[in-house]
Amino acid sequence: MAAPSQAYRPETAILDLGDAFYDKVAPADFPQTILRFRNDRAAAEVGLDDLSDEEWIAHFGRFAPLSGSLPHPLALRYHGHQFRTYNPDIGDGRGFLFAQMLGGDGRLMDLGTKGSGQTPYSRFGDGRLTLKGGVREILATEMLEALGVPTSRTFSLIETGEALDRNDEPSPTRSAVLVRLSHSHIRIxxxxxxxxxxxxxxxxxxxxxxxxxxxxxxxxxxxxxxxxxxxxxxxxxxxxxxxxxxxxxxxxxxxxxxxxxxxxxxxxxxxxxxxxxxxxxxxxxxxxxxxxxxxxxxxxxxxxxxxxxxxxxxxxxxxxxxxxxxxxxxxxxxxxxxxxxxxxxxxxxxxxxxxxxxxxxxxxxxxxxxxxxxxxxxxxxxxxxxxxxxxxxxxxxxxxxxxSDRSHAYWSGVPCSMLIDEVETIWSAIAERDDWTPLYDKIANIRVMGEALAV
Structure with missing residues (x-):
C-alpha cells in the first residue's frame, strides 16, 4: 500500500493518557465496502488526499491502521447528562477513535468513526449506522461548514451491505460506516x-x-x-x-x-x-x-x-x-x-x-x-x-x-437552504433509484455558497 503524502504527519497523542481512558476494539467485518463519499478537500488538510480509492476503502472501510498513527482503534470512555439525566452507562458505542494527525495549521486532528461495530459500550445496540444517517451527516456538516459554524467534517462514507432494522425509519434499511475529521473527541x-x-x-x-x-x-x-x-x-x-x-x-x-x-x-x-x-x-x-x-x-x-x-x-x-x-x-x-x-x-x-x-x-x-x-x-x-x-x-x-459586494455568481441565483423536505428528497433518490446525483449536486451548491460568504 502506498504511503500517504509528505503533508501527512501522524500522531498518537491520546496514548499519552493511558488505557484508563479508552478500550482497544476491533472494527466490524462488513460484507461490502462501496465508497459513496470522500472529502478530498478535508483530506488535503491532513495529507491524505493522495490515497487511491482502493487505499481509501482499506483505511476507512476496513480500518487498516494509518502508518505511524494509532495501531488499534480506541473506544473512548465517557459519561454524560442525556436530557438532564445523568447516565454512567455510555461511551463510544458504535464508533471509535481511529487515527490522529496534525493538520496543516499544526493542530491535533482526530479521525473518528460512526457505525464501525460494537464496543464494550454498545449495550443492546448493533454498533451500526444507517446509510440515511450517514447521508444526513454529510448534509449537516457541509451546510454548517459553509455557514461558518465550527463543526466536524464528514471525511468518508462507505456503504457496507448490511440490512438494518430501526424503529424510526422504514426497515430493513441500508447500512454505512462514516469517518469524521475533528479537532477532538474529548467531551464534557x-x-x-x-x-x-x-x-x-x-x-x-x-x-x-x-x-x-x-x-x-x-x-x-x-x-x-x-x-x-x-x-x-x-x-x-x-x-x-x-x-x-x-x-x-x-x-x-x-x-x-x-x-x-x-x-x-x-x-x-x-x-x-x-x-x-x-x-x-x-x-x-x-x-x-x-x-x-x-x-x-x-x-x-x-x-x-x-x-x-x-x-x-x-x-x-x-x-x-x-x-x-x-x-x-x-x-x-x-x-x-x-x-x-x-x-x-x-x-x-x-x-x-x-x-x-x-x-x-x-x-x-x-x-x-x-x-x-x-x-x-x-x-x-x-x-x-x-x-x-x-x-x-x-x-x-x-x-x-x-x-464585500454581491459580485460572486451565487448572489445572482437563489438562496441555498437545507430544510427537511429537501433532505428527504435527496434521500429518496438514493433509496428508490440509487441515484446519488442530487446529493453530489447539493454538496457542490453548498460549497459555492460557502465561497460566496467567505469573500
Whole structure:
C-alpha cells in the first residue's frame, strides 16, 4: 500500500493518557465496502488526499491502521447528562477513535468513526449506522461548514451491505460506516466520568492534556480555570453560530459537547425555516429542551457540568466567575456571527448588539424565511419588496459598511437552504433509484455558497 503524502504527519497523542481512558476494539467485518463519499478537500488538510480509492476503502472501510498513527482503534470512555439525566452507562458505542494527525495549521486532528461495530459500550445496540444517517451527516456538516459554524467534517462514507432494522425509519434499511475529521473527541462527559469515579489524578492528567494538546498552552497552577475559560469561549461561540445558521442540533447532551467547542455527532438535526424559538429537531424532545431558541441555555448548562467536574481539583470561586461570562460572550459572538452572514463590517459591541436586537423581532414576527432574509440582505441593503415592518431593519443596516459586494455568481441565483423536505428528497433518490446525483449536486451548491460568504 502506498504511503500517504509528505503533508501527512501522524500522531498518537491520546496514548499519552493511558488505557484508563479508552478500550482497544476491533472494527466490524462488513460484507461490502462501496465508497459513496470522500472529502478530498478535508483530506488535503491532513495529507491524505493522495490515497487511491482502493487505499481509501482499506483505511476507512476496513480500518487498516494509518502508518505511524494509532495501531488499534480506541473506544473512548465517557459519561454524560442525556436530557438532564445523568447516565454512567455510555461511551463510544458504535464508533471509535481511529487515527490522529496534525493538520496543516499544526493542530491535533482526530479521525473518528460512526457505525464501525460494537464496543464494550454498545449495550443492546448493533454498533451500526444507517446509510440515511450517514447521508444526513454529510448534509449537516457541509451546510454548517459553509455557514461558518465550527463543526466536524464528514471525511468518508462507505456503504457496507448490511440490512438494518430501526424503529424510526422504514426497515430493513441500508447500512454505512462514516469517518469524521475533528479537532477532538474529548467531551464534557469525559471529565464527568472522572469526577463520578472520584479520580482526581486522572482529571488533572486530562486537563493538562487538553490544554497542552488541544489549546497549545502549557499547564500550570491555574490549568482548570484556564481550561474552563477556553471551553466557555468556544461553546458560547458555537451556540451563537447555531443561531445565526438557523440550525437545531437536537441532542445537546453533555456527551455531545466536546472541549474544543466544535459541533459533531448529528442525529435528528434540522434547520428551522423561520426564526421560531420553539422549533425542535428531535421527535422525542417533548419538552423542547433543545429547541432552537433554548440552545444557548442548553450549551451553557453543559459548560456548567464541566465546571462541576473540575471542582474536585479547583476552588469554586474562579470557576463560577468564568461561567458568569458565558452570557456576555454569547451576545458578542451572536452579533459577530449575524454580521458575518450579512456580509457587514462590525462597528462596535453596542451598535452590533442593537442591530441584532432590531432584526430578531421583525424576523420572528413576520415569519420570513431565515435563508431568504440573509440572502436578500447580504451587503446591508434590503430589497423594496420587504414591507414597512422592515423599515427599522433597513435603517439599521444602512449604517454598516459591506465586507464585500454581491459580485460572486451565487448572489445572482437563489438562496441555498437545507430544510427537511429537501433532505428527504435527496434521500429518496438514493433509496428508490440509487441515484446519488442530487446529493453530489447539493454538496457542490453548498460549497459555492460557502465561497460566496467567505469573500
Amino acid at each position: 462527559g469525559t471529565f464527568q466520568r472522572l469526577a463520578y469515579l472520584r479520580d482526581d489524578e486522572a482529571t488533572r492528567a486530562l486537563t493538562d492534556y487538553v490544554l497542552r494538546r488541544l489549546y497549545g498552552e502549557e499547564p500550570g497552577e491555574d490549568t482548570p480555570v484556564r481550561l474552563l475559560d477556553r471551553v466557555v469561549e468556544r461553546t458560547a461561540t458555537l451556540a451563537a453560530a447555531y443561531m445565526a445558521a438557523g440550525f437545531v442540533h437536537g441532542v445537546l447532551n453533555s456527551d455531545n459537547i466536546n472541549v474544543t467547542g466544535e459541533s459533531f455527532d448529528y442525529g435528528p438535526w434540522r434547520f428551522t425555516p423561520t426564526w421560531d424559538p420553539g422549533f425542535t429537531a428531535a421527535y422525542f424532545d417533548h419538552a423542547g429542551l433543545y429547541a432552537f431558541g433554548r440552545q444557548p441555555e442548553a450549551i451553557h448548562w453543559d459548560a456548567m457540568q464541566l465546571a462541576i467536574a473540575l471542582r474536585p481539583i479547583c476552588e469554586a470561586e474562579p470557576l463560577i466567575a468564568v461561567l458568569d461570562t458565558f452570557g456576555e460572550r454569547y451576545q458578542r459572538a451572536v452579533s459577530h456571527a449575524i454580521l458575518w452572514r450579512l456580509g457587514l463590517v462590525p462597528r462596535g459591541a453596542d451598535s452590533d448588539r442593537a442591530l441584532v436586537q432590531t432584526i430578531e423581532p421583525v424576523l420572528r414576527g413576520t415569519a420570513t424565511g431565515i435563508d431568504q432574509f440573509f440572502f436578500d440582505a447580504f451587503g446591508g441593503r434590503l430589497p423594496e419588496s420587504y414591507g414597512e415592518q422592515w423599515q427599522p431593519v433597513r435603517e439599521a443596516l444602512a449604517a454598516y459598511t459591506p465586507r
